[in-house]
Amino acid sequence: MSTTAAVIGCGDVSAVHFEAIAKLDGATLVAVCDSDPRRLAAAVAAHGVPGFADHLSLVEAVRPDVVHICTPHDQHASVAADFLERGVHVIVEKPLAHTLAAGQRLVAAAAAGEAKIAVCFQNRYNATSQAMSSLLSSGALGAVLGASATVMWQRSAEYYDSRPWRGTWAGGGGGLMMNQAIHTVDLLQWLVGDIVKVSGHAATRFLGDTIEVEDTAEFVAEHANGARSVFFATLANAFNAPVTLDVVTEKAVLSLRGDLTVTHSDGRVEVIPERTSASGGRSYWGVSHELLINDFYARLDDAEPFWISPAEAEKSLRTIKDVYRQSYPESAHKVS
Ligand SMILES: NC(=O)c1ccc[n+]([C@@H]2O[C@H](COP(=O)([O-])OP(=O)(O)OC[C@H]3O[C@@H](n4cnc5c(N)ncnc54)[C@H](O)[C@@H]3O)[C@@H](O)[C@H]2O)c1
Structure with missing residues (x-):
C-alpha cells in the first residue's frame, strides 16, 4: 500500500522534496499547499x-500519511504541531522553529502523540558526516580535544529581495545562523558533543542595506565532554566556499573540505x-535530502x-539563540 504525501510550502526547497517523493517506491x-x-x-x-x-483545509480534505513542511521559519512549529495533533507524520525543514518557545512547543507536541517527526538536517546523512561519526564514536582515534568550523558563503541582495522573510527577525528568527x-x-x-556553554557574537556587517538580521557570527563553544570549538560564519565571502570542519583527537585530525x-x-x-548529487537542488544544500527522506519513510x-x-x-x-542573547541584549524579539 502506498504512503500518501503532501508538500506544504512550494518555494525553492520544495523542489528536492518533490523529487525525493517522486523517486520513492x-x-x-x-496534495500541495x-x-x-x-x-x-x-x-x-x-x-x-x-x-x-x-494546511488545515488540506488535512481535512486529504489527510495524507506524511507532510513535508517547506515554509518560512515562522511557519514551522505551529504548522507541524497541527499535523502531529491530527496523527500525520511530519518532515519539517530546518530550523526547528523561529523562536525557542515555539521550538519547545513542538518538542512537547512530538512527545505527546504517536505521529513521527523528522527535522531536515540532511547533512548528517552525507558520506563524510557518517564517516566522521563512526570514526569518532568507535574510540579508535582517542578522545576529541577540540574542533573548528567555518561557513563562508555569499548571499546577494536579490536572494533576500525575492523572499523578504529571509531578511527579517519576524520571518526568519535570525539570519545567517538560523538559515x-x-x-x-x-x-x-x-x-563533537552537546554544547553546554557558548560565548559568541552576531552582527550585520555586509548586507545592512538589505536585511535586518545578522550576516556574520562567531562563537567559542564548550562541549559536554570538555572539548572546545571555535566557529566562524559569514555571508560576506567572495564565493560559496566548502564548509570546513576540523576535529582534532588524540590520534588524528579529521578535516572536512567537501x-x-x-x-x-x-x-x-x-x-x-x-x-x-544528481538532484535538482542547489549545490550548497548538500546531497542528502533524499537519503533523509527515504530513511524517514522506511x-x-x-x-x-x-x-x-x-x-x-x-x-x-x-x-x-544564546549567541543572539549575547549580541542583542536589548532586543527581546531577537533572542526569544
Ligand atoms: N535543508 C536545507 O538545506 C534547506 C535549503 C533551503 C531551504 N531550507 C528551508 O526550507 C524552508 C523554505 O525555504 P525556501 O527557500 O524554499 O523558501 P521560499 O520562500 O522559497 O518558499 C516558502 C513557501 O512557503 C509558502 N508559505 C508561507 N507560509 C505558508 C503557510 N503557512 N502555509 C503554506 N505555505 C506557506 C510561501 O508562499 C512560499 O511559497 C525554510 O525553512 C528554509 O530554511 C532548507
Whole structure:
C-alpha cells in the first residue's frame, strides 16, 4: 500500500522534496499547499494534484500519511504541531522553529502523540558526516580535544529581495545562523558533543542595506565532554566556499573540505569522498535530502522516535539563540 504525501510550502526547497517523493517506491504525492496563490497554481500545474491555500483545509480534505513542511521559519512549529495533533507524520525543514518557545512547543507536541517527526538536517546523512561519526564514536582515534568550523558563503541582495522573510527577525528568527550556518552548528554538536556553554557574537556587517538580521557570527563553544570549538560564519565571502570542519583527537585530525581527509598521527592519510548529487537542488544544500527522506519513510513503523527529532534539533536552535542573547541584549524579539 502506498504512503500518501503532501508538500506544504512550494518555494525553492520544495523542489528536492518533490523529487525525493517522486523517486520513492511506495510513496504517492496527493496534495500541495501554499498560501501564495501563484505558487500554489504553479505547484498544482506541475504535479497534477489538488492544491490548498492552507494546511488545515488540506488535512481535512486529504489527510495524507506524511507532510513535508517547506515554509518560512515562522511557519514551522505551529504548522507541524497541527499535523502531529491530527496523527500525520511530519518532515519539517530546518530550523526547528523561529523562536525557542515555539521550538519547545513542538518538542512537547512530538512527545505527546504517536505521529513521527523528522527535522531536515540532511547533512548528517552525507558520506563524510557518517564517516566522521563512526570514526569518532568507535574510540579508535582517542578522545576529541577540540574542533573548528567555518561557513563562508555569499548571499546577494536579490536572494533576500525575492523572499523578504529571509531578511527579517519576524520571518526568519535570525539570519545567517538560523538559515545557513545552522547545518554546521548541528554537525558540530552532533559530532563533537552537546554544547553546554557558548560565548559568541552576531552582527550585520555586509548586507545592512538589505536585511535586518545578522550576516556574520562567531562563537567559542564548550562541549559536554570538555572539548572546545571555535566557529566562524559569514555571508560576506567572495564565493560559496566548502564548509570546513576540523576535529582534532588524540590520534588524528579529521578535516572536512567537501571530501573528508583523516590524517593519523602515525602518518597514514585516508580520504573519504563525498557523494555527488544528481538532484535538482542547489549545490550548497548538500546531497542528502533524499537519503533523509527515504530513511524517514522506511522508519515510519519503528517504535522509537526518528533520530533527528525536535528535541535533537532544539540543540542547535538553543546555541544560536544564546549567541543572539549575547549580541542583542536589548532586543527581546531577537533572542526569544
Ligand atoms: N535543508 C536545507 O538545506 C534547506 C535549503 C533551503 C531551504 N531550507 C528551508 O526550507 C524552508 C523554505 O525555504 P525556501 O527557500 O524554499 O523558501 P521560499 O520562500 O522559497 O518558499 C516558502 C513557501 O512557503 C509558502 N508559505 C508561507 N507560509 C505558508 C503557510 N503557512 N502555509 C503554506 N505555505 C506557506 C510561501 O508562499 C512560499 O511559497 C525554510 O525553512 C528554509 O530554511 C532548507
